[in-house]
Amino acid sequence: MTAELATRGITKSFGGVQALAECTLTAPSGQITGLIGPNGSGKTTLFNIITGYERPDAGQVFLGSQEITKAAPRRVFALGVGRTFQLTRIFPRLTVLENMLVPSGHLRGGPAGSPGQRNSAGGGRGHRERAMELLAFTGIDGLSGALAGTLSYGQRKLLELSYVLVADPAVVLLDEPAGGVNPSLVNHLADRISELNKAGRTFLIVEHNMDFVMGLCHQVTVLDYGTVIASGPPDLIRNDPRVLDAYLGSALLDAQAADEPAVDD
């Protein structure tokens, strides 16, 4: 149930704005890959293209050896790529447990020893039990009867992660899982991701929280203006001059400019 996710030469523009230019990256099988970059560098657009919510102007997406470039979201999900959204998209007027029963858990046959998923009307026993197990895993099983719309922001992130896991995806894409979440929940989330990864899942994570990314990821890929400008282990990326420039360059220059005394007077 592990798989490598790769993009090759993805290009996408919206009107005159080029969001992605020849973007080629790999999320190696069984690893956690971080995807970072300044705002507007094309991270979410790339997620949308990988998961079928948007079509690229050029380029290809591969899951293992299979090309999934033009697959619809439903198909991408069925093939084993689950994702969460930056602004969580849960079903607010369903209960937490009902949210868990929306994804088709049987699409890839599920893990061994999870019987009765196919005919689970409204959640047959197998489906329902697995849903509760996953909620217990992410730690929100106590809220299973609550309407999802009443959850806090962090709890919603956990719910979204939980129901993506229902289909037992080989690859999980997380769009800013730690954004706006309180620090203790961030650690909890990192532990869960780590644990899922040890079981073999491939992760590709967009995140601005650098401690989170550097602590969790095996590989980090940096996007700037829609192109990969660096890729490698966290320690190398942290000190890469191109990355520092992309992230801090303008800010540094601005700061220097502000510090310099005005000489014109």
Place this chain on the structure above:
Amino acid sequence: MTAQRTLRAAGLVVLLAVVAVFPLVFTNPTATLFAIDTLIFVIVASAWNMFSGFSGYLSLGHAVFYGTGAYFMAVAANDWHMNGSAAFELLPLAGLVAALIAVPVGLIALRVRRHTFVVITIAFFFIAQLAASNLSVTGGSSGLILPSPPFASATFNNPFYYLAAVLAVLTVALAWLVRRSRYGLQLRAIRDDEDRAAGLGVRTMPVKLSALVLSAFITGMAGALWVYFIGTAYPMFVFDPLFDLAVVLMAFFGGLGTIAGPVLGALVLEPAQQWLTLQTTGYESEILFGALFLVIILFLPRGVLPTAAEYLTKGRAVLARRRERPPGQSPSELAESRGGSSRS
């Protein structure tokens, strides 16, 4: 929890018993006429809710299916010389024709969402009304007269009443089954976030379309029963915009997306409407109903039942808190306990 379930079951049995004996107690034909109209609206409001309430696609064009069923009944009963209880056998067929019409309607209208969907369903309504006033098969604007059922005049209404009652019970039972099924869950997921549901493997178009077709099937049968009861089919009444508004108002009144909501809406609003129409020259009731619509949308947008349930839960929590509080507590402790529990 079990006490609540027993209470609910007891209420249901009483309601069914009342429905069963109603025509035996109230033999006055005006009473049974009101009752038949009410039951037909129970059927249609529940069927409408099964599609629109669950999926969030608000249809203002269900009169298309109601009218299709009605005209099929009028034409078939005349052409095939079917009368009496034999004519009742045409009801499922009328439903089937309405369901067939729902397929192209759905394939077109369900491509768009929200207000655009609403506007398209209204457009379909006017197409149907115009077609009925101009086609020869519907008798154009002079309408059609159905064969008069050969029932004894004293109990003339009873066969219609009981048929409507059975259909109403079956429809509500079906709505209940749909709501607790995985299919119903997918419909409600579509209501909350259709794209997300699609991204999680829900086949949104087949799910939406089948719900519309099922809803149209039931609505068509109700239309056929109604037209056979009143005996005439005129385009103005068979395709009536007020019909759509009444159905939507009933579902909103009771509680959109609930099972009991549309039933309650029909049971309260249809008799009220009939009574008001009798008391006044006619249009006042429509003005009052328009005002009621405004009041409900503004103050009870989720409907009477969900709002009442919320108040009940809150009231129970308050009572439980009062019971828990030991006597002789200081005011500061009181404030604390109150603050603590209101946060939870």
